Amino acid sequence: MSSPAGFQAAKPVLAIEGLTVSFDGFKAVNDLNLYVDRNEVHVVIGPNGAGKTTVLDLICGKTKSTTGSIEFDGRELTKMREYDIVRAGVGRKFQNPSIYENLTVFENLEMSYPKGRKVFGALFFKRTAEVVARVEEVAGEIFLSELLDKQADLLSHGQKQWLEIGMLLMQDPALLMLDEPVAGMSVSExxxxxxxxxxxxxxxxxxxxxxxxxxxxxxxxxxxxLHQGKVLAEGSMEAVQTNPKVIEVYLGH
Incomplete structure (x- = not known):
């Protein structure tokens, strides 16, 4: 069916097509198609072993696919190195917070400022007004404005998770990937x-x-x-929750 004149459907920012990865003959991800739109919060759920974390590993280049493509903002990621994928605008938070525990909240955020990343950038890095303003802006977003001088190891588990999200926000990624961001958090967090x-x-x-x-x-x-490396169902939370297949393999347990 052709689109009406002058109308063009917005391209997804991330298009995963035919993605497969095999470990010793076991297909952890199996002919997967997944699309993430611009400004969308897209959540992947499924039983343990469904391939969820492996999908993030494939997108960020930690694991290389056997077949298939991952196109992000018009660039093919499967052939790119991990740090080039980060520079292209993909940020990832792992399950356990990886922060610099012996540094303050301010210093953790400052370390993540893009100009501090490369060797020469780090050598000649100056704490400019621009850096301070960006750190303060991000600290406000992640509820840590009052804790900028606090050493990171003294933060609560939830605050450490927020700090790591903040460290990614410092780089202003176009795609932010979070693996179980609320695991271990209190209800209010x-x-x-x-x-x-x-x-x-x-x-x-x-x-x-x-x-x-x-x-x-x-x-x-x-x-x-996801179930066994494939898409079992997709849609709104309401649609997924009432899907008989999803209830059978995941929500019913």
């Missing part, structure tokens, strides 16, 4: 994290892996359910 993700998705796409269904309900524009 989960509510604040939902508020944070809803806010930062205005202007970027967010791809989240999560098990907490209440949290998913509060953030997801679209939900994809």
């Amino acid at each position: 989960r509510v604040q994290t939902a508020e944070l993700l809803n806010r930062i998705s205005k202007g970027r796409s967010v791809l989240v892996i999560e098990h907490d269904m209440e949290f998913v309900k509060s953030i997801a524009h679209r939900v994809t359910v």
Whole structure:
């Protein structure tokens, strides 16, 4: 069916097509098609072993695919190195926070400022007004404005998760990928994290892996359910929750 004259459907910022990765003959991801739109919070759910984290590993270049393509903002990621994928605008947070525990909140955010990344950038890095303003802006977004001078190892688990999200925001990625961002958080921290993700998705796409269904309900524009490395179902949270196949293999347990 052709589009009406003058109308063109917006291209997804991330298009995964025919993606497969095999480990010793086991297909962890199997002929996967997945699309993430601009400014969308897209949540991937599914039972353990469904291939969720492997998908993030493939997107960020940590794992190389056997077949298929991953196109991000018009660039093919499967042939790119991990640091080039980061520079292209893909930021990833792993399950456990990886922050510099012996540095302050301010210093952690400052270290993540793009100009501080390369060797020469780090050697000649100056704490300019621009850097300070960016650190303060991001600290406000992640609820840590009052804790800029606090050493990172003294933060609560939830605050450490927020700090790592902030370190990614310093680089202003077009696609932010979060692996179980609310695991181990208190109820109030989960509510604040939902508020944070809803806010930062205005202007970027967010791809989240999560098990907490209440949290998913509060953030997801679209939900994809993976099972055995394939898409089992996709749609709104309401549609997915009432899907008999999803109830059988995932939500019923």
